[in-house]
Amino acid sequence: MYSLTVRDHFMIAHSLKGDTFGPAQKLHGATYVVDATFRRSELDADGIVVDIGRASEQLRTVLADISYHNLDEDPAFAGKNTTTEVLAREIFDRLVRAVHAGMLGDAARGVVSLCVTLTESHVAWGSYEGQV
Amino acid sequence: MYSLTVRDHFMIAHSLKGDTFGPAQKLHGATYVVDATFRRSELDADGIVVDIGRASEQLRTVLADISYHNLDEDPAFAGKNTTTEVLAREIFDRLVRAVHAGMLGDAARGVVSLCVTLTESHVAWGSYEGQV
Amino acid sequence: MYSLTVRDHFMIAHSLKGDTFGPAQKLHGATYVVDATFRRSELDADGIVVDIGRASEQLRTVLADISYHNLDEDPAFAGKNTTTEVLAREIFDRLVRAVHAGMLGDAARGVVSLCVTLTESHVAWGSYEGQV
Amino acid sequence: MYSLTVRDHFMIAHSLKGDTFGPAQKLHGATYVVDATFRRSELDADGIVVDIGRASEQLRTVLADISYHNLDEDPAFAGKNTTTEVLAREIFDRLVRAVHAGMLGDAARGVVSLCVTLTESHVAWGSYEGQV
Amino acid sequence: MYSLTVRDHFMIAHSLKGDTFGPAQKLHGATYVVDATFRRSELDADGIVVDIGRASEQLRTVLADISYHNLDEDPAFAGKNTTTEVLAREIFDRLVRAVHAGMLGDAARGVVSLCVTLTESHVAWGSYEGQV
């Protein structure tokens, strides 16, 4: 199995609902460094998993729709607890749609799975991995 | 599949038995930076894999029982070669017991697997991954 | 010159005032990984710059007063633009007061300078360094 | 499942063929930081996946045959597009041959899979993982 | 003293002249991760050293003129040994010209020094620091 990962980041404000979250129930924020890992069994005709340039561009596009937002007021997250794991899943879903829409090129439709990892500090990170 | 990782570290003295280990057969030591990765298919009601706070706390508790020890004289490791891999397995076992005992919260019982990675230098690390 | 650095982090919401900041004028947030570097010419009687345990503890204490805050509503930052540089200076000032108050131990009064670095993402960080 | 990873690096010149690669079609170069991850279900008699010393040595040997080369003129890569993914696969193949040849020791023949990751910058990396 | 650092990277081919360089006398290449650190005593009216956005943009512009080049054939480096140190100096010079030309904004003319660090692998990096 081959993989190709690109990295970018976004910065948001939010609060988390539930006693579990202690002080994080207050409005605060985070920088998330995002790693998107695309996987496939065989490379395309160019010898790649996906085009790094296009993958970076699509990741940037997806993150631009979230970055500098107060997620508590972002309709896309209405009724959701915007934990690291939930955000990883949301970015996964948006990137999968971009792959299906051909935004990473026709060859990228050969990607079989994707893992999105969000690093929130030097001591904690979360991810979602699923089929594309 | 979702994952959540927390990081901590511990520092120990030990020696390794067997010609394979060359100079590491002498009493020396190491810092191990520990990453504990919890995985599950679906998030709990709060939208998380495990509570980061509790996971960090339990990891700290497990490591506190090993840190600053001379493992050559620690009964827990009697008759064992305390390689990076063996230590990763031991910490895995102790964290699994903590999950089963409810120390990470009731919801954390939904965790299906755990990977414990010990980084011993900037050029070498080892891990153990198994079912919870 | 000797130095000793300890690392911790905090997570806040804020907005920045001024056209320069573009989308960062909106309420958003950040994780700041904080490195506090203490310097002195000669070590103390124990052979250290400062006690790592105490330095980590004081850094944690200082950050606990800021972490999980919406800085736009924190009186401590009223009328200030809470840029990375301004936050580095504020944490510097609070740590210097802790040194002078003996919170890092009497020997730590031998520290001559301090550098506080705030990493806001994998591609940007800022710092303030000054005499203690 | 246990794993053991060792890290090293190599530096090469090359050009990539295909419109996909844009400016990377010109002769340029890269540093690749290489992580080789060996996996097996049970440890050997010494309590290890593979001997770190031998694994590091074999990785260095494999990379020495590529490092400081202009891959456009290296017969080993004739007719191949030397993308990060293709290079990861080539290094995988060479390390697998080393395992089979007993170069990592007899016990290392218990290794069941290997993952080779090549980091080409702080924002992009690729890998190949397969059975040994 | 305040500082602000932005990070980017470039990838080039080159060869180094002189017996000192051993195998690096052959045409090979490197990825350089570049950190540009701007310093000044007092912040500008917005509370910053330089605008992160503009600093990142100017660094990208400077690196775009070098990236994907074979430096052996780049007139800008004719007669120079393009070592890590020499490249750090060249990028320093180009960024200083950008500061003086007002490309980082008028306020950025208050910057008093700049340090450019080029990381060529996980085990080696070089820098040049000077007045602006």
Add this chain to the structure above:
Amino acid sequence: MYSLTVRDHFMIAHSLKGDTFGPAQKLHGATYVVDATFRRSELDADGIVVDIGRASEQLRTVLADISYHNLDEDPAFAGKNTTTEVLAREIFDRLVRAVHAGMLGDAARGVVSLCVTLTESHVAWGSYEGQV
């Protein structure tokens, strides 16, 4: 001012004397990742601060005399508290002697200062910097 840094590591056992050190008064150990930064105002005739190959080799030689030792029984450290700071100074002294002895080449005698940083975990490091 130019700089060139090389990185390596060593692993030791030791105990620290004094109430300040709490549990670290017991025999334990550490991995130290070592960065040696050489500085000079002007580059040598080859366009370098020091030869990376020789610098790496001398650092490895210096660390080989310490690595895998129990520092409590190493005569070189008799009567010394082997804190991170003290170890940084000792490695500094040994590297300076290597420079003066011409072990890094004649040109390296132009080095004016050296900084040795020892990273003991992901959250703490210490250094010593002085004239060569």
